Amino acid sequence: MAERLVTKGVVLRETQTKEADKILTVLTAEHGRLAVVARGARRKNSKIAAASELLAYSELVLYEQRGWQILDEASTLELWGHVRQDVVLLSLASYFAEMTEAVTSEGERADEVLALLLNTLYALDTMDKPPEQVKAAFELRLLSLAGYEPLLADCAVCGRTAPEKPMLDAEQGVVLCRSCAGSAARGLLPLDPGSLAAMRHVVGVERKRMLSFALRGETLTRFARACETFARVQLDRDFRTLDFYKSLCMQPAISGENAKSDKI
Numbered sequence: 240m241a242e243r244l245v246t247k248g249v250v251l252r253e254t255q256t257k258e259a260d261k262i263l264t265v266l267t268a269e270h271g272r273l274a275v276v277a278r279g280a281r282r283k284n285s286k287i288a289a290a291s292e293l294l295a296y297s298e299l300v301l302y303e304q305r306g307w308q309i310l311d312e313a314s315t316l317e318l319w320g321h322v323r324q325d326v327v328l329l330s331l332a333s334y335f336a337e338m339t340e341a342v343t344s345e346g347e348r349a350d351e352v353l354a355l356l357l358n359t360l361y362a363l364d365t366m367d368k369p370p371e372q373v374k375a376a377f378e379l380r381l382l383s384l385a386g387y388e389p390l391l392a393d394c395a396v397c398g399r400t401a402p403e404k405p406m407l408d409a410e411q412g413v414v415l416c417r418s419c420a421g422s423a424a425r426g427l428l429p430l431d432p433g434s435l436a437a438m439r440h441v442v443g444v445e446r447k448r449m450l451s452f453a454l455r456g457e458t459l460t461r462f463a464r465a466c467e468t469f470a471r472v473q474l475d476r477d478f479r480t481l482d483f484y485k486s487l488c489m490q491p492a493i494s495g496e497n498a499k500s501d502k503i
């Protein structure tokens with residue numbers, strides 16, 4: 240009998256294949272990303288159906304066959320029921336999964352990235368913070384873990400720790416005073432003391448406290464815009480799931496809360 244591998248992981252992507260099978264991209268702590276074949280996962284009575292859903296977090300029992308990891312058994316630990324019922328939150332969580340896939344690789348440990356993803360999905364599921372804040376904090380922290388940590392401690396030109404009218408240079412990953420940026424300022428993202436402090440907090444604080452701050456109005460918007468643009472510029476790509484999330488946000492009538500009240 241082939242040797243069993245027991246691990247815990249989150250499904251980052253599901254691809255339907257022949258008959259009722261799926262190929263899953265799973266993020267684990269010990270093995271990084273894994274490609275897993277889930278045989279029969281699309282059958283209604285399949286015992287691995289729930290664990291083979293996008294974003295499901297499960298304990299998985301795998302065995303190897305012809306170079307593939309085959310899912311033998313699974314017990315689901317977290318399905319994020321609230322996120323799953325809300326099309327907007329689900330699309331945002333799918334973006335988190337797509338981004339995570341983009342910065343991880345097969346066979347490379349991913350303890351911190353997995354923990355970050357789980358914390359973030361938990362925050363989204365319990366809804367104790369605005370989704371915009373959760374999204375921006377995830378983008379910035381994930382990028383930092385992936386080796387793109389921006390230098391936010393002081394202005395990259397004059398060294399002031401409290402840059403005057405601070406701006407983020409998303410390409411260079413540095414913060415600048417408006418006056419130090421000079422004519423280059425047009426391509427930069429405006430911050431303010433609150434949004435800059437939030438970015439420093441997210442990058443520097445222990446993971447469990449990364450969402451313990453509150454921003455409002457324009458300050459939250461600046462924080463969100465800076466983090467999203469920074470991630471897109473550094474990773475040099477667009478995300479299909481982000482485009483979809485944004486298209487839903489522009490149509491508030493179909494957001495989860497309204498959809499629910501329509502049914503009543």
Ligand SMILES: [Zn+2]
Pocket residue numbers: 394395396397398399402403415416419
């Ligand atoms: Zn300066």
